Amino acid sequence: MARSKLRAGELGTIKVLQLPSGRFQARSRMCDELGELQRLKASGDTQDAAIQQLRAKADAIRNDTGGPSLSKEATISEVGRVFLYDKERSATVEPTTMEAYEQSIRNVIVPVCGDLMLRDFSVRRCNRILADIRENYSLAAARKARSVFSQVCQTGIEYEILTFNPVRDARRLPLPEKKTSVLSPTQLILVQRLIRTWRTDTGYGPRPNVQALENGMWIMVGTSARVGEVLALRRCDVDVTSDPPTALVNATMQQSRKEGNRRKNAPKRTRQRRRIALPSFAAAAVRSQLTVTDREPEAPLFATKAGKPMTVSNFERLLRGFVDDNEAALRVAGIDVDEFSTHIFRRSTATIVEAAAGITLASRLLGHANEQITRASYVVSAEQVDPITAEIMDAAFVELLD
Structure with missing residues (x-):
């Protein structure tokens, strides 16, 4: 009868021989974790010692996975x-x-x-x-x-x-509360005016980079791109001579302790790579940034004084400083300063486009693969339902009611 095939990690029958020296040698076959047959030998002063040494070798092979091992009692x-x-x-x-x-x-x-x-x-x-x-x-x-x-x-x-x-x-955890703050075109113009006058007559020292803040805001509003995607734009990614002007969103800026600030050659998701037609105000913001960036094709549109790409954390810190200094004026304008982050620009664009052209176009502009993501997280539904619904219902019953 043929011997049964050993399974991965299984040790075969152990045979013990006594050597001429008086010591004992245990022998067996074993199938390792990759299915390869191994022949094992181990010696000891007694039969039990030889068998114990052989089993120890088998355990070492089982645990040799090229990395750490875990026991059944692992925490x-x-x-x-x-x-x-x-x-x-x-x-x-x-x-x-x-x-x-x-x-x-x-x-x-x-x-x-x-x-x-x-x-x-x-x-x-x-x-x-x-x-x-x-x-x-x-x-x-x-x-x-x-x-x-x-x-x-x-x-x-x-x-x-x-x-x-x-x-x-396990029980599902609730979703975080949806942010509902958006900026109207009128409020965005007010924000622009406040940025232009920010710290013009104070003794705070060097004035913040208001040009980058204003232009970054308008590019985010015009493209619905995330702040990291906007900061990853290079001179070669924008074309302000075409009709209409365009921006290619094909990367994002990432920052980690291990690699520092780097340009990832894909947006948040690879499938979200897209070329976006720029409205006139976003094209003007791009032209403004082109005047202060290096002439090299791959030069970042938003750069530090050393020519390195601006980090997301630095841009967000710049925006927080602006919001803190202008909190009173923003509140008077009806702007929720607690939700005023770079994401409010993307959310505002999605809401404006959805109201005018529907959820499908808004989802494509944001780079979403699923319209439900756009609806659930970005578009803020208007409280007032389009009055056309009343006209539709009146037309349906016009000949039936007295």
Whole structure:
């Protein structure tokens, strides 16, 4: 009868021989983790010692995966470290995403439940832990932790600690409250005027880069591009001589501790690469920036004095300074200063375009693959329903009612 084929990680029958020296040698066959047959030998002063040494060699082969190993008693903290190691080695995750994973594990997950063995991480415990994170940290921290927990559990399944992912059956966390602030064209003109007069007669020292702030605002409004995508524009990406002028959104600026400020050669999603026709005010803003940028084709449109691309954090800091200094005037104009960030420009454009031309065009302008994303997160529905609905209903019943 033919011998049965060994399975991966399985050790065959152990045979022990006594050597002429009096010592004992244990021999066996083993199938490693990749299915290759290995012949093992180990010696000892006794039969039991030789067998023990052979089993130790087999365990070493089972654990030789080219990276860290995990036992059945591994804690969430230990599995989290292996999850980060595997992600880093895969080289498929953006540095900024890796930093978000690391921060969630280090600052939230490990302090809350790092010593809990992963095999004890049940659906009930998951619900309780996420509720605690939401209460003691924030909803955003809980939603991020839920995502990381799910991937850590997948690592546990891969290392045969878990048989299923308990996060999938855990209760859903609520979505963050939708931001509803948008700027009307009139309010945007007011913001422009305030930017132009910002710190013109104060003793604060060098005046902020108001040209970059104003032009960046108008380009974001005219293209609906994210701030990182606008700051990634180069001289070769814009064409103000064509009719109409255009801007190619094909990159974004990213900043991480590991790589610093860098230009990623794709927008937030690769499929969101798009060429956008510029309205006249956005084209004027591009022309203004071209007057202060280097003449090289790949020179950044928004650059520092050293010629390096402007960082997202610096632009956002510039905007926050403007909002703080002009808070009273902005509130008088009916502008919600608590929601005044670079994202308000993108949201305002989406709302204006959707009201005039429908959700499909607004979604394409924003680069979304799904119109539901545009509707749920960007377009702010008007309170007043178009009165044409009354005319439609009157026409339907005009001949039936007295």
